[in-house]
Amino acid sequence: MNGAEFWSLAVTAIFVQNIVIVYMLCDGSFFKALKSPVSGIAYGALVTCATTLASMLSWVVNRYLLRPFSLTWLSPLAFVCVIVLLEIAAQIIIPIAAPKYKNGIDKLLPASAFNCAVLGLVFLNVQVNMKGFLGTAFFGFCAGIGYLAAIFIAANALERVRFSTPPTVFKGLPIALVTASLISLGLLGFSGIVIPY
Amino acid sequence: MSRNKKKTEKASKAAATTEKEIKAPATAAKETVKADKKAINPVVSLRSKLHKKPENKLAKQKNINEINTPKLSAEKSNSAAIFFKKLKQIWMKPHPKQVKTKQKPLKETNYSDSQNGKIFWHNVRHRIFAENTVFLKAIAVAPILGAAVSLKNGVMLSCVMFLTVVFLNLVMYPLNKIVPHRFSAVCAFFMAGIIITPLYYAAQYCAPSIAALCGIYLPLLSVCALPMIETKHYGEKYGFAKTMLAAILDGFGFAFAALLFSIVREAVGSGTLYDRALPGFAQMKFSFALLPAGAFLLLGLFVALFRKICGRQENREDSK
Numbered sequence: 049m050n051g052a053e054f055w056s057l058a059v060t061a062i063f064v065q066n067i068v069i070v071y072m073l074c075d076g077s078f079f080k081a082l083k084s085p086v087s088g089i090a091y092g093a094l095v096t097c098a099t100t101l102a103s104m105l106s107w108v109v110n111r112y113l114l115r116p117f118s119l120t121w122l123s124p125l126a127f128v129c130v131i132v133l134l135e136i137a138a139q140i141i142i143p144i145a146a147p148k149y150k151n152g153i154d155k156l157l158p159a160s161a162f163n164c165a166v167l168g169l170v171f172l173n174v175q176v177n178m179k180g181f182l183g184t185a186f187f188g189f190c191a192g193i194g195y196l197a198a199i200f201i202a203a204n205a206l207e208r209v210r211f212s213t214p215p216t217v218f219k220g221l222p223i224a225l226v227t228a229s230l231i232s233l234g235l236l237g238f239s240g241i242v243i244p245y
Numbered sequence: 246m247s248r249n250k251k252k253t254e255k256a257s258k259a260a261a262t263t264e265k266e267i268k269a270p271a272t273a274a275k276e277t278v279k280a281d282k283k284a285i286n287p288v289v290s291l292r293s294k295l296h297k298k299p300e301n302k303l304a305k306q307k308n309i310n311e312i313n314t315p316k317l318s319a320e321k322s323n324s325a326a327i328f329f330k331k332l333k334q335i336w337m338k339p340h341p342k343q344v345k346t347k348q349k350p351l352k353e354t355n356y357s358d359s360q361n362g363k364i365f366w367h368n369v370r371h372r373i374f375a376e377n378t379v380f381l382k383a384i385a386v387a388p389i390l391g392a393a394v395s396l397k398n399g400v401m402l403s404c405v406m407f408l409t410v411v412f413l414n415l416v417m418y419p420l421n422k423i424v425p426h427r428f429s430a431v432c433a434f435f436m437a438g439i440i441i442t443p444l445y446y447a448a449q450y451c452a453p454s455i456a457a458l459c460g461i462y463l464p465l466l467s468v469c470a471l472p473m474i475e476t477k478h479y480g481e482k483y484g485f486a487k488t489m490l491a492a493i494l495d496g497f498g499f500a501f502a503a504l505l506f507s508i509v510r511e512a513v514g515s516g517t518l519y520d521r522a523l524p525g526f527a528q529m530k531f532s533f534a535l536l537p538a539g540a541f542l543l544l545g546l547f548v549a550l551f552r553k554i555c556g557r558q559e560n561r562e563d564s565k
Contacts, residue, residue: 072390072537075469076383124445124464128438132431139427158430164387164465171461217549221383225545232538 053179054186061190064239065172068198069232073168077159079224082203087156092199094153094160096192098134099169103188105130106170107181127170135161165195201231372494378473379502380551385469389506390540392462396519399507401455403500405444405463409470410499412440414492417474418485433471441467473499502547510534510543 067073081088106127114120138157143150160166169191173184205227214223378384385406393399416436424432445463449456456463473495475488483491512518516530533539 070537072540073387073465074390075385075387076472079383121446122442124467125438125442128434128441128467132435132438135431135434162430162434162468162471164468167468168387168461168465171464175461215549217553218545222545222549222552225541225548229538229541229545232536232541236536236538 053183057183057187058190058193061187062194062197063235065191066194066198066235067165067169067172067191068195069228069235070239071168071172073165074198074228075164077163078165078199079221081199082206082224085203088199088203089196090152091156091160092192092196094156095163095165095195096189098131098161098163098166099192099195100185100189101134102127102131102166102170103173103191104181104185105134106173107184110174123171123174127167130170131161131166165191198231202228205231369494372491373498373501374551375555377498377502377551378495379499379506380548381555382472383548384472385466385499386544388459388462388465388469389503390537390544392459393503393507393510394458394535395511395515395517396504396507397452397455398459399503401448401452401459402462402466402507403503405441405448406466406470406499406503407493407496408444409437409440409466410473410492410496411489413437413470413473414475414488416440418488421474430471433474434468437467437470506543506547510540514539 065071068078077091081091109126109130110123114123114126119126135157138161142153142157146153169188173187202224206224209223209227218226376382379386379389388402388406392402413433413436417433420432420436421429441464445456448459448463473492475483475491475495508518512523512526513531514534515532516523516527531539534543
């Protein structure tokens with residue numbers, strides 16, 4: 049894979065096929081992360097790590113375990129097991145490697161791993177057939193960056209909306225959803241774009 | 246006559262009280278005399294001492310031996326029980342950051358049968374509408390936004406999610422008592438994966454075209470069912486029957502949200518309902534509702550509408 053391919057994968061993952069705004073792989077934890085910027089960025093970073101590692105491991109499992117032995121019917125359970133192993137490894141490694149951040153990350157770890165975005169991205173990789181191990185890993189990393197970008201954009205937009213005093217019924221979650229719809233309208237211009245390389 | 250009767254009653258009462266007053270000091274005096282005799286008369290105390298039965302030395306030694314020698318079998322069982330208790334405490338030690346949810350104690354009152362029925366149906370309606378998992382708690386939003394494009398998809402999502410939630414609660418109720426709190430989320434996700442796999446392939450077998458339209462959002466129901474585990478929220482306060490009832494009602498709440506959302510989205514976006522053209526909507530269809538932007542906007546409007554109906558305001562527990 050050359051630089052142009054990586055560039056096209058990056059633009060595709062962050063803008064054209066953003067997992068939050070285009071595929072709508074967001075849940076309550078995404079809207080919770082919008083409330084505080086610091087925890088939102090930390091949560092986005094953890095999701096990026098989770099998407100990258102999950103993409104890599106799921107590609108290996110799919111390539112060397114599920115397809116050769118015609119076990120594709122076990123793919124939901126297999127990918128769930130991959131994410132579970134990642135979570136257990138993170139819970140063991142992080143207190144040893146970074147004990148200072150253990151208390152802050154402890155609550156965010158399960159929310160970042162057991163996420164619609166991570167599991168949905170893994171299934172997307174299997175369907176779309178990325179170019180090899182590197183392509184899948186890079187797509188997973190850029191999808192996480194796209195998730196982080198979505199948090200950043202939506203949080204900034206919501207901060208402006210709070211000053212405009214929306215109706216009481218729309219305060220909080222409804223206005224966040226309306227803001228997300230406007231952001232997705234903006235990214236609608238990227239739909240259908242195929243960047244040649 | 247009545248006055249004479251009262252007089253005689255008073256007189257008899259007075260006589261009874263005087264008799265008691267006379268007797269009381271007499272008995273008290275007798276008791277003091279006995280006590281004095283015992284204290285004063287040393288002969289009596291000596292006699293009592295002399296006439297004591299001789300001490301059984303052998304019995305004493307036996308008792309002493311029994312006290313000194315360790316009761317091996319009883320102590321062993323006690324120590325083993327203590328050991329296993331400590332082990333259980335260490336194993337089930339709560340996480341230091343475990344948040345204790347403040348829950349109101351469940352009131353137990355004795356209602357009549359008709360009142361019990363009314364309260365039951367009120368709680369059912371409250372659980373499905375006023376505490377709707379999708380519209381008011383933002384749980385399981387991704388499948389509804391992505392896949393609830395038509396009524397067929399909504400029915401498929403509702404059936405799979407209902408079964409996932411019920412089976413997951415059924416499995417996690419006993420497991421939550423065994424598994425430590427630190428690994429409960431991991432265990433729950435693993436069990437959700439085990440449950441969703443056969444349901445996903447049953448859906449593909451029964452309705453392959455609808456399952457293909459739902460795509461990746463069907464397996465995602467496993468992740469979306471995790472916040473609906475009742476034992477995570479209520480712990481041991483809810484028994485097994487109440488936990489299962491709450492899980493069933495949560496499933497019905499999701500089904501209600503999915504069906505309503507899919508009906509509106511299909512009617513407005515395609516002008517059809519269950520692939521049959523609607524008389525007024527076919528001409529003024531608005532395909533924006535089928536796009537992600539339309540999905541977010543529609544969900545935002547539904548959330549605001551339900552808040553207005555149920556009288557809810559912005560809360561910290563808005564999204565779980």
